[in-house]
Amino acid sequence: MRALYCAASLLGVLAVLAWATSPAGAQDNKKVPTARQIMTKIHKGRNNPFATVKAQLRQSSPNWAKVASAAEVIEKYGSALPKARAPRGNRASFEKLAQAYASNTKTLKEAAEQKDLASAREATENIGGSCKTCHSAHRRKG
């Protein structure tokens, strides 16, 4: 009888645990940003992080604090792009381009932390040169 009671309460605990953890899991899924959210965060609007980085890196002695904080946002969102879905085109093709984008954002962040102007400029050029290829294959037309 006692064993049965134990088993029943254990099941009860497990049920409560399952209930408590599943909504959190669902929320995690929602936290993965969409391609559009990522693009908006990095590239849209006045003073968007990528424009900030580009403007700073045009100078011979950029404000590295500004570069680093913008690069951090770029990398945070950029690293999620391979997990996002493109509205158009082949999945594997998008994933490959998105991996390259993510990797460039990582290089940029590291270069910003190290105040490495040459490497930061190169990563920024690589990102800037990648828009068209990806958009023409994977962005919605019109």
Ligand code: HEC
């Ligand atoms: C690896 C692919 C990829 C790369 C590289 C890329 N983009 Fe995008 N971008 C997308 C996709 C996919 C969308 C469409 C998202 C949607 O509408 O669902 C998009 C949409 C956008 C949008 C529109 C966001 C909105 O409001 O709907 C802007 C702005 C943008 N990209 C800017 C850029 C710029 C600037 C670059 C380069 C510096 C760039 N993107 C590089 C994939 C990419």
